Amino acid sequence: MIKVEHLAFDYKDFKGREKPLLEDISFTIEEGERVVLLGVNGSGKSTLLKILDGLLFAKEGAYSYKEQLISKKSLKKITKTFRKELVFLMQDPNTLLFNATVYDEIAFGLIEFGFENVKERVEAIAQCFGLSEYLETPPFYLSGGEKQRVVLAALLVIEPEVILMDEPSANLDPLTTGWLIDLLNEMHITTIVSTHNLSLATEFGNRALILSDTHRLIYDGDITTAFEDIELMKQAKLIHKHKHKHANETHSHYHLHDWC
Numbered sequence: 001m002i003k004v005e006h007l008a009f010d011y012k013d014f015k016g017r018e019k020p021l022l023e024d025i026s027f028t029i030e031e032g033e034r035v036v037l038l039g040v041n042g043s044g045k046s047t048l049l050k051i052l053d054g055l056l057f058a059k060e061g062a063y064s065y066k067e068q069l070i071s072k073k074s075l076k077k078i079t080k081t082f083r084k085e086l087v088f089l090m091q092d093p094n095t096l097l098f099n100a101t102v103y104d105e106i107a108f109g110l111i112e113f114g115f116e117n118v119k120e121r122v123e124a125i126a127q128c129f130g131l132s133e134y135l136e137t138p139p140f141y142l143s144g145g146e147k148q149r150v151v152l153a154a155l156l157v158i159e160p161e162v163i164l165m166d167e168p169s170a171n172l173d174p175l176t177t178g179w180l181i182d183l184l185n186e187m188h189i190t191t192i193v194s195t196h197n198l199s200l201a202t203e204f205g206n207r208a209l210i211l212s213d214t215h216r217l218i219y220d221g222d223i224t225t226a227f228e229d230i231e232l233m234k235q236a237k238l239i240h241k242h243k244h245k246h247a248n249e250t251h252s253h254y255h256l257h258d259w260c
């Protein structure tokens with residue numbers, strides 16, 4: 001469904017120097033897979049998700065969606081189908097909220113893509129997402145977690161085939177995070193989730209893609225196997241060592257930390 005071949009992406013820093021952000025990345029994702037994208041801050045996770053969403057385009061290599069090469073030019077021709085089938089929950093929900101009310105926000109995609117029974121569909125998903133009482137409220141008034149739920153409702157109501165999520169639990173409290181995980185488990189759509197929360201990572205999927213701080217894909221495989229591989233986790237800088245004091249004895253060992 002998704003095929004990335006030898007992808008590379010650079011950006012120019014403020015002095016105009018080219019800085020690599022993704023180097024020689026290749027992987028394929030089949031329909032229905034649940035993939036977790038891991039890597040320290042700055043490794044390139046958000047950039048990779050933006051490329052998969054057709055917001056940025058690689059300098060080298062190729063990205064195909066359903067065997068259609070995604071480039072600036074080709075995307076123009078297939079924008080509507082692509083945007084209907086593949087949606088992106090960005091890290092900051094404010095980026096995606098632009099309508100006057102929660103109702104309009106959720107209805108927007110339904111109208112854009114020509115769905116029937118818009119009102120019924122909005123009300124049904126609002127009920128399911130605990131948003132019924134906010135339908136007439138401007139999204140601007142909501143908390144970060146509520147905004148996140150509005151954006152998610154607006155994306156899922158159009159019944160996409162793939163959802164990309166950039167650190168979706170960052171704005172959510174534990175209860176809402178649990179709700180999101182249950183929802184994703186029930187949905188059976190292809191998901192690619194980036195997270196820095198290692199204790200939640202295994203809940204979001206069973207396959208891990210790990211980016212190193214040198215912007216290369218250093219692992220593609222079972223997520224539990226990755227977490228058991230201390231050398232790999234050290235290379236990914238997803239674990240660190242610090243000192244402990246047990247009774248009178250001080251020792252140090254590696255830890256997986258949520259804040260990496």
Ligand SMILES: Nc1ncnc2c1ncn2[C@@H]1O[C@H](COP(=O)(O)OP(=O)(O)O)[C@@H](O)[C@H]1O
Pocket residue numbers: 011012013021039040041042043044045046047048
């Ligand atoms: N156009 C740009 N100009 C300046 N810095 C950029 C640009 N694009 C990306 N960066 C830098 O690259 C870093 C890594 O990108 P990002 O994909 O956000 O990594 P991650 O999501 O893994 O933290 C960013 O933190 C930012 O500092």
Ligand SMILES: [Mg+2]
Pocket residue numbers: 045046047166
């Ligand atoms: Mg990021």
